[in-house]
Amino acid sequence: MEKKGIKPQNPVKPETSSIAAATTALLSMSHFFCHVAILTYPAILLLIKNKFHANYETLGILAGIYLFLFGAGSLPVGFIADKVNKKKILRIYLAGMSLFSFTAYFSGNFYLFAASIVLMGFIGSIYHPVGLSMMSFTGTNKLRAFAIHGIAGTLGVAVSAAFAGILGFFFGYNFPYLVLGIVFLVLFVLSYILKIGGEPAKSYLESEQKKSKETGNGGVGKGASPQFYFKGFLNDFFHLNLVIIFIVEFLNGFVFQGVFSFLPAYAGLELKNFLFFHDQAAAAGGFFVTAALIIGVIFQYNSTRVTQHYKPHRAFSVLVLISGVFLLISGLTHNFILLLSILAFSAFNFSINPISNLMISKNAHQKYRATAYGIFFFAGFGVGSVAAPIGGIIAQTLALHWIFVMFGVALLISFFISLAIKNGKYD
Numbered sequence: 001m002e003k004k005g006i007k008p009q010n011p012v013k014p015e016t017s018s019i020a021a022a023t024t025a026l027l028s029m030s031h032f033f034c035h036v037a038i039l040t041y042p043a044i045l046l047l048i049k050n051k052f053h054a055n056y057e058t059l060g061i062l063a064g065i066y067l068f069l070f071g072a073g074s075l076p077v078g079f080i081a082d083k084v085n086k087k088k089i090l091r092i093y094l095a096g097m098s099l100f101s102f103t104a105y106f107s108g109n110f111y112l113f114a115a116s117i118v119l120m121g122f123i124g125s126i127y128h129p130v131g132l133s134m135m136s137f138t139g140t141n142k143l144r145a146f147a148i149h150g151i152a153g154t155l156g157v158a159v160s161a162a163f164a165g166i167l168g169f170f171f172g173y174n175f176p177y178l179v180l181g182i183v184f185l186v187l188f189v190l191s192y193i194l195k196i197g198g199e200p201a202k203s204y205l206e207s208e209q210k211k212s213k214e215t216g217n218g219g220v221g222k223g224a225s226p227q228f229y230f231k232g233f234l235n236d237f238f239h240l241n242l243v244i245i246f247i248v249e250f251l252n253g254f255v256f257q258g259v260f261s262f263l264p265a266y267a268g269l270e271l272k273n274f275l276f277f278h279d280q281a282a283a284a285g286g287f288f289v290t291a292a293l294i295i296g297v298i299f300q301y302n303s304t305r306v307t308q309h310y311k312p313h314r315a316f317s318v319l320v321l322i323s324g325v326f327l328l329i330s331g332l333t334h335n336f337i338l339l340l341s342i343l344a345f346s347a348f349n350f351s352i353n354p355i356s357n358l359m360i361s362k363n364a365h366q367k368y369r370a371t372a373y374g375i376f377f378f379a380g381f382g383v384g385s386v387a388a389p390i391g392g393i394i395a396q397t398l399a400l401h402w403i404f405v406m407f408g409v410a411l412l413i414s415f416f417i418s419l420a421i422k423n424g425k426y427d
Contacts, residue, residue, distance in 0.1 A: 018195070019196065019197045020138050020145070020197065022194040022195060022196050023134065023135075023196040023197045024135070024138060024145050024148055024149065025194075026187065026190060026191060026194055026196055027090075027131045027134060027135055027138075028148055028151075028152035029187060030090070030093070030094065030127060030131060030187055031127065031131055031149055031152045031153040031156065032152040032153060032155060032156040033097075033156060033180065033183055033184065034097075034124055034127045034128075034131075034153070034156065035153050035156030035157045035160060036156045036159065036160045036163055036164075036180070037097060037101065037120060037124060037180050037184075038066075038067075038070055038120070038121065038124050038160075039156075039157060039160035039161070039164070040160060040163070040164040040176050040177070040180065041062075041063065041066070041117055042063060043160055043161040043163075043164035043165050043168070043176075044164050044165065044168040044173050044176065045059055045063075047168045047169070047172075047173035048113075048173055050173075051173050052109075052110040052113070054110060062114050062117060062118070065118055065121070066117050066118045066120065066121030066122075067121060068121075068382070069118065069121040069122040069125060070121040070122075070124050070125050070381065071125065071377070071378055071381035071382030071383075071384075072125070072378060072382045073121075073122050073124075073125025073126070074125045074126075074128050074129045074373075074374045074377040074378050074381070074382070075374050075375060075378045075382070076374070077089070077125060077129050077130065077370075077374055078129035078133075078370045078371040078372070078373055078374015078375060078377075079370075079371050079374065080370075081129055081130045081133060081370035081371075081374070082133075082368055082369065082370045082371050086130050086133060086134050086370065087134075087191065087196065089126060089130045090126075090127075090130050090131065090134065090191060091188060091191050091192075092123075092126065093123060093124075093126040093127050093130065094184050094185075094187050094188035095184075095188050096119075096123035096126070097123055097124065097180070097184040098180075098181050098182075098183075098184035098185040098188060099181075100116045100117075100119045100120045100123060101116075101120065101177045101178070101180040101181035101184060102177070102178070102181040103115075103116040103119075104116035104117060104120070104177040105174045105175070105178040105181060106174075107174070113174075116177075128373060128374075128377040128381075129370045129371070129373040129374035129377060131149070132149075132357055132360070132373040132376075132377075133369045133370035133372075133373050134196075134197075135149050135357070136357075136360070136361035136369055136373075137197065137366075137369075138197055142358055142361060143312075143354055143355070143358050146353075146354035146357045146358055147300055147301045147354040148301070149354075149357075150300050150350075150353045150354045150357070151300050151301055154293060154296055154297050154300060154350060154353075155297060157293065158290060158293040158294065158297070161286075163176065164176040167179060239363070240420075241363045241421055241422055242360075242363045242364060242372065244417060244418070244420050244421050245356070245359055245360065245363060245376070245421060246375055246376065246379050247379075247417060248320070248414050248417050248418045248421075249356060249376055249379045249380050250379040250380065250383055251410055251411070251413060251414035251417070252320065252352065252356070252380065252384075252411070252414055253379060253380025253381060253384030253387075254383075254384040254386070254387045254407075254410060255327070255349075255387070255407045255410050255411050255414075256349070256380070256384070257381070257384050257387045257388060258387030258388060258390070258391045258403065258407050259327070259345075259404065259407055260289070261387065261388040262388075262391055262395065262400065262404075263285075263289050263292070263342070264285035264286060264289045265281075265285060265400065266285075266400050266401065266403070266404065267284065267285045267289055267338075267339075267342060268281035268283075268284045268285025268286070268288075269281050269285075269400065270334060270335075270338055270401075271284050271285075271288055271338065271339060272284045274335060274336075274339065288339065288342065291343065292342050292343055292345075292346035293346065295343050295346050295347050295350075296346040296347060296349065296350030297350070298347075299346075299347040299348065299350055300350040300351055300353060300354060302351065312355050312358050312359055312362070313359060313418070313421040313422065313423065315355055316352060316355045316356060316359060316418060316421070317415055317418040317419055319348050319349075319351050319352045319355070320411055320414050320415045320418055321411075321412070321415040322344075322348045323345055323348045323349040323352065323411055324408050324409075324410075324411030324412040324414070324415060325408070325412075326341045326342075326344040326345040326348065327341075327345045327349075327404055327407055327408035327411055328404075328408030328409070328412075329341040329408075330342050330345060330404050330408075331402065331403070331405035331406075331407075331408060332401070332405065357373075359421070360372050360373060360376055362423075387407075391403040391406075391407075394406060
């Protein structure tokens with residue numbers, strides 16, 4: 001029971017189970033289709049090439065631009081989302097993704113289509129800092145909610161190629177964007193129909209606004225003085241735990257993007273005659289990577305049980321270590337052992353995601369929660385995108401399997417750094 005005159009450090013908005021369930025459902029669907037939409041372009045790349053007679057260099061530049069915006073845009077969005085109502089920004093994301101999906105569908109030339117794709121990348125960058133921040137204020141069982149939300153995103157990654165490829169093949173290169181436009185429009189409407197939460201307690205916001213007026217210490221909302229906001233940000237946001245988490249997330253994101261950029265090719269070449277495949281590298285690579293993703297989805301939810309026995313930051317370190325070991329093994333083995341190590345890496349690596357999201361919510365002050373998730377996502381997806389070109393250089397100069405050895409070493413480095421993480425500051 002709270003003592004009189006003592007305010008809790010991290011007050012959370014009380015929500016009924018129905019509000020928490022509605023919020024988790026809407027955000028999980030938004031997360032699922034965020035990844036489907038972003039990965040639709042590479043899935044229909046050949047169809048786009050044939051339609052507009054574009055070369056690979058042009059198509060690659062377009063991919064680089066929209067993917068960079070998808071990662072980099074989360075950084076300013078996080079700062080903005082901490083100053084305004086997050087539900088309003090979520091609706092901007094849903095409406096924007098719907099609008100530019102429709103413009104991609106109706107585009108009659110490559111320039112309009114390319115502009116639509118770039119704008120989808122930019123608008124798509126809104127989701128992660130806003131959605132994860134809202135998830136951190138939803139209900140009491142945060143890890144379970146984060147696991148469901150993470151699974152939705154992973155499934156979006158897993159089915160994006162089949163979704164876009166099948167629809168594009170049968171109905172035309174632009175048909176997937178018509179479906180996406182309709183889906184995002186439905187989600188936009190549902191954001192008004194459903195009663196959703198995901199905001200700090202109103203009493204907490206009011207107290208922060210009052211404090212900022214009295215002390216000029218940069219609170220939140222309209223009461224915060226811009227000239228003092230940065231001072232308050234430095235005082236309340238940066239601390240050693242959070243900085244270490246950002247460093248570790250950069251290494252983990254670096255590994256994740258690098259691994260899944262080259263895993264289909266590596267698994268295909270090494271396992272092209274394994275099981276029922278007969279010298280079919282492309283088919284084998286797609287099959288085994290999809291299997292790894294499915295295993296990752298299953299274990300991602302099971303990570304909720306890990307923290308029942310271990311503190312989140314310790315469970316996080318152990319999972320990073322195990323992931324690194326299996327990744328090293330995958331770079332040094334063949335056939336059945338290689339397959340097992342790939343599946344094991346995916347199982348343990350995907351289990352990290354909900355725990356890392358939980359650690360951010362425990363180490364970032366409420367009034368800078370979206371900012372923290374923006375930096376977190378930027379570190380993993382934006383800065384971490386350098387893994388693909390670095391991996392390509394290693395594969396070209398040495399051999400493909402050395403990429404996975406290098407990424408395994410990177411995870412071991414991440415493990416040793418993660419040992420410095422302590423209990424959450426706002427537990």
